[in-house]
Amino acid sequence: MTAIYPSHLVQEVLWHGQRLLIRPVRSEDTDGYVAAAKLCTIEDVRRRLMTGIMQVSHALVSKFTTIDYERTMAFVAEGVKGDLMAITRLVQDSCRKSAEFAIIVRSDLQRQGLGTLMQKMLLDYANDLGLQEVWGMVDCENRKAMSLVEKVGFIRHFEFGNPFARVVKVLG
Numbered sequence: 053m054t055a056i057y058p059s060h061l062v063q064e065v066l067w068h069g070q071r072l073l074i075r076p077v078r079s080e081d082t083d084g085y086v087a088a089a090k091l092c093t094i095e096d097v098r099r100r101l102m103t104g105i106m107q108v109s110h111a112l113v114s115k116f117t118t119i120d121y122e123r124t125m126a127f128v129a130e131g132v133k134g135d136l137m138a139i140t141r142l143v144q145d146s147c148r149k150s151a152e153f154a155i156i157v158r159s160d161l162q163r164q165g166l167g168t169l170m171q172k173m174l175l176d177y178a179n180d181l182g183l184q185e186v187w188g189m190v191d192c193e194n195r196k197a198m199s200l201v202e203k204v205g206f207i208r209h210f211e212f213g214n215p216f217a218r219v220v221k222v223l224g
């Protein structure tokens with residue numbers, strides 16, 4: 053069954069005077085993802101995918117762009133020229149009370165508040181769904197992501213010997 057596109061979730065925002073469309077991903081965004089990945093460092097892609105992947109292929113990307121919009125949601129920030137600038141993703145756990153997030157901002161656009169903007173919008177969406185918490189696994193050495201999530205209220209939970217920390221934001 054084809055998933056119905058949730059057009060009510062499309063929003064226009066102003067970012068440094070520039071109009072951005074924050075919208076649920078579409079399966080037609082595959083080319084946009086691949087183009088955006090080319091503007092990201094290998095390190096940033098690795099941090100996002102948590103693998104040593106060297107090339108972001110169309111086959112890989114189609115798994116991210118074709119979603120059910122029910123249990124899985126992904127938002128893209130689209131610039132006026134149609135280019136993708138940042139992507140967030142939320143996958144609900146089977147209990148439907150919590151969900152795992154992931155985020156990437158194009159490497160050439162970082163440190164200008166786009167990550168904070170996208171992460172806050174994702175949390176608002178999770179809150180509207182009635183979820184109790186949003187969580188993620190972040191490499192303890194990933195200073196940029198750790199700072200971002202702590203800035204928006206996540207708490208780190210370390211486990212001795214684990215290079216990844218579980219970060220959790222309680223909602224409601």
Ligand SMILES: CC(C)(COP(=O)(O)OP(=O)(O)OC[C@H]1O[C@@H](n2cnc3c(N)ncnc32)[C@H](O)[C@@H]1OP(=O)(O)O)[C@@H](O)C(=O)NCCC(=O)NCCS
Nearest residue numbers: 096099155156157162163164165166167168196197199200
């Ligand atoms: C983490 C990430 C999403 C942040 O995006 P961003 O657009 O740069 O974030 P913002 O500009 O909103 O910055 C938010 C905070 O993150 C921290 N931060 C961002 N870039 C940083 C850097 N280069 N060094 C240190 N802290 C940094 C800061 O605390 C910053 O707040 P401040 O600017 O008020 O000091 C981005 O770096 C990224 O895509 N990284 C690769 C993918 C990744 O690691 N994803 C997380 C795991 S899924």
